[in-house]
Amino acid sequence: MRVPVLFRVLSLVHSINQGMAIRTMYRYAYFEPGGPEKLEIRSQELPTTVKDKHVLIKVFSTAVNRADTLQRKGFYPPPPGESEILGLEAAGVVDKLGPNCSDRWKKGDRVMALLAGGGYAEYATVHEDLLLNVPSNLNLTEAGGIPEVWLTAYQLLFFVGNVQPGDIVLIHAGASGVGTAAIQLTRHAGATPLITAGSSAKIQTALDLGASKGFNYKDGDFSKAVLEATNGRGVDVILDCVGASFYEQNIDSIATDGRWVLYGLMGGGSINADIFSKLLRKRVSLLATLLRSRSREYKKKLINSFTEQILPLFERGELKLTIDRILPFDKVAEAHKLMESNTNTGKIILKVHEEIQSNLTQHEEL
Ligand SMILES: NC(=O)c1ccc[n+]([C@@H]2O[C@H](COP(=O)([O-])OP(=O)(O)OC[C@H]3O[C@@H](n4cnc5c(N)ncnc54)[C@H](OP(=O)(O)O)[C@@H]3O)[C@@H](O)[C@H]2O)c1
Incomplete structure (x- = not known):
């Protein structure tokens, strides 16, 4: 009988260690x-x-x-x-x-x-x-x-980029966390997502999520394909997390009066070029944004809007992580x-x- 008693005492000690304490x-x-x-x-x-x-x-x-x-x-x-x-x-x-x-x-x-x-x-x-x-x-x-990537994508598209139904949006890193969210949110807004990515498997994932076309940036200048896909007009909005290495192709890809939303620098932050005259000629708005350093009031507004507009779409299975x-x-x-x-x-x-x-x-x- 001694062993079961000892066993019960040890079990009690174990359960206390596991969380009762x-x-x-x-x-x-x-x-x-x-x-x-x-x-x-x-x-x-x-x-x-x-x-x-x-x-x-x-x-x-x-x-x-x-x-x-x-x-x-x-x-x-x-x-x-x-x-x-x-x-x-x-x-x-x-x-x-x-x-x-x-x-x-x-x-x-x-x-x-x-x-x-x-x-x-x-x-x-x-x-x-x-x-x-x-x-x-x-x-x-x-x-x-x-939270981080969906609120970022929502902020980029609607709080910063002011995406409207009918717009064409070029989303770089289309298979990234932010990219996969942005594709679906763009579609939901009645706009058309185009993407870039570095492999055909990633492009296929983006197409499956609703991208209209995908371009492998490793195959060469994507701006030619973007202009072809937009009948020479260019895109209304670019979600750019790449920066320096894409800057020239972005300028060539964007439409007159386009909004270029810069939110990351995976391709570097330094360029030595006459970027301003090109931006000026096309009347491009260059909008840079970070979420982490925003005020609590701003984040609260973003969260409330996302909760009202987007969370129900998750509930209904219309959006997927x-x-x-x-x-x-x-x-x-x-x-x-x-x-x-x-x-x-x-x-x-x-x-x-x-x-x-x-x-x-x-x-x-x-
Ligand atoms: N501003 C903000 O508030 C904010 C908030 C969240 C995230 N971000 C930024 O959003 C970006 C995506 O973040 P994430 O967590 O979603 O990333 P992730 O899932 O890790 O995806 C990033 C992808 O970007 C592509 N990439 C990497 N270096 C590249 C380069 N030099 N040129 C072109 N493509 C490159 C790679 O895919 P490929 O195979 O297609 O090349 C990589 O898998 C990051 O730049 C991050 O800093 C910014």
Whole structure:
């Protein structure tokens, strides 16, 4: 009889360790500036208090973004006052509400968060205005890949590029996280997406998502094909995350009075050319934008508009998140390596906690 008693005591200790006890430590991705190998999982103390109007979420998933790879290299520090931990997006459940929160969120709610940092962790803190509901048909692993790239694509097209029905939009890196979202949002707006990408497989993915035509920029000057596809008129809007290496082809591809939305510099930031006279001749608006450094008020407006206009389309299955792969949290270095090899199509998601039934039903029980 002694063995079963001992066994019961050990099981009790085990269940306390597994979560019945109050957690005091949480895991996060630590790095020092350098290559992907500089990323490792460490533990630190969970904050005991949550800031005014902030919410602590238990993170089930986060996703890798290009900005994370730049920050890891030491080139893109977080805005002042934001977490030093990497990670611009997360999905999970509300764990704790700070003082003076509205009654919009409650413990157990399934949420997605737009973060300026802190997503690569088992727990993250975020202002209540920067949370979104998870569409009921998505699980908490997939949902971690939505906030950063979908809100970016929505911002580029509608807050910055002012895309209208009938417009033609040229989307570079058409199979990237942002590109796969932008193609679908362009179609939804009654505009026509054209894309560039670096392989026929990526072009096919973009066509499957609704792109009208795709051009492999590695095959040579894409502007000729763009002009051919637009009967010589050019495109109304360019979503440009490439910069220097595409600048000349962009000028040739854009229509008179076009809007050129610059939001990344994967092809470099320096050019030595007479770009202004070309922009002037075509009366092009050059619009540069970043999301991370925007004010909370701006992000709140963006999130509210996205929640009203776009989340219902996810609920109805009309929009789809393109996932390259889902990796366990401790494979964070591998995830960065993969993104930097330019081989991913869509999002690389890091699964931080396993979604189990009790997490899904918690809200209903409250
Ligand atoms: N401004 C903002 O607020 C904001 C927010 C989010 C993201 N971004 C930017 O959006 C871009 C996409 O981010 P993501 O996370 O969606 O990226 P991602 O999924 O990693 O995709 C990036 C893809 O871009 C292509 N690419 C890389 N270098 C290139 C180059 N020199 N010339 C042409 N194509 C190149 C590669 O595909 P191919 O095989 O087709 O070459 C690569 O797979 C990044 O530049 C990122 O910094 C900006």
